Amino acid sequence: MMELMTFAGIALIKIVVVLIVVLTTVAFLTLAERKVLSWMQDRMGPMEVGPYGILQPLADGLKLFFKEDIIPAGANWALFSLAPILSLVPALIGFAVIPYGPNKEVELFGYTFKPFVITDINIGILYILAFASIGAYGVILGGWASNNKYSLLGGLRAAAQVISYELNIGLAIIGVLILSGSLSMVKIAEAQAGGFWHWYIFGGLQVIGFVVYLISAVAETNRLPFDLAEAESELVAGWMTEYSGMRFAFFFMAEYTNMVLVSCVAAVLFFGGWQAPYPGTLLPENLAWIEGIFWFTVKVFFFLFMFFWLRATLPRLRYDQLMRFGWKVMLPLALTNVVLTAIAVYLVRQ
């Protein structure tokens, strides 16, 4: 019983720490996105709240918190309330299996635990994909429950888009799974140790898989240029049209949390997770975790910057273009990658 209590207590502490870090990152990502976009467009971005607008997320959060919470008269009350939770919670749950630093056991006050991953389950990546699919329900139900034509169209688009592109994500990472022989995020990252030429994008030649993953990840998080479900020029705000106040903030947070999550997954699967781009570590053995976390953060923020960069560059696709791209380009590419990797691995291991 005592053992169970300590296990739960340590897990709870880790969950709280990860939750705080992730939600702070999400809050400041909203600012970072506006700043990066404005720098790429010769503008300044938010400048009023705090020095250089650094406190803008706090102001936005306060504003959304005190806004009136409107439920439309024709809306389905239960589903309307459930949808924001259903899209935020699956996005946050995915962080349970992400390894943030070296997979080492630490002994503190007589307890032994792994500090840099909440839980290392042996089907880690499958678990993330499963919950990402549940996240799509939030969008679809939100669009349907609003009793609004724009919302419904946005929800329908999201349904088709997320399903098509999740298939591509699933196929794109199979190359990595073949190479590592494991579904556990920790084992996948550990298998890429020893310099950047051991990372699966370079060492495993998973370039096609990575490109397919990246594009599909952008599509799955409903970000530009694939934000068909939101499409403010056509559908007002898509499935979020009727939402206001904290419910809207939940959708907003879910979008950014999903961005962080897919960036973490990309870093772990293709770029070696916490592994530095050189063999071994520069810092001494007992401080190596700082280096690990540093490299993991650098990789994640590179992908997050990529999201902003794509948004600043590309216009939104048309709906049929999106579907054609997903099924006729991405899917064959992902399948080719699976076949090529399988043949290569078979030949090398002969």
Place this chain on the structure above:
Amino acid sequence: MTLGQWVKRLTFYEILIGMKATITVFIQRIILRNRPAVTLQYPHEKRDLPGSYRGMIALLRYDDETEKCVGCDLCEAACPSRVITVISAEKEGEPMKRYAKEYYMDMSRCIFCGLCIQACPVDALAMTKEYEWAVYNKRDLRLNKPQLLALGDRNFPERERKIEFQHHNVAFFNIGHHDLPPMTSKDQPPVTP
């Protein structure tokens, strides 16, 4: 499709060109710092207005603090949106001289066309560079004569000298000073203290 086109399509060549354009601006802006933002932080910094800027309309005075306006009503006639109301009256003791007893401008209707300024025979009206005139009550935009004169006073501190080339009782309009040759120091009357 040629081979080159296929290679371009497969490597997302066009998209990479576009992404290069955005990252170039980003690097120039943030790392090299040789590309300023086009944004003007408006309430903190204001743009330089051109000399011909059409802002709020003001009534002017001569350098001896007398009003230029002679109450001729031509501005009222010229105004296309009926902004101006002039109530003209005789100057007391000087039956040939008139002035605007009351002068109203409803700036909520003004289209800032400048026709009243062109119509004025004594150049009593001018356009200032003031534009921050948001009010909570739209009736606050109906300006009376003291307000219009105050606008002129604070925007045109250098006043025109009153030309006295007609008998002061007869002078109705100081007409013609557009066509006169520019005044030299010799022409100016001696300054009396």
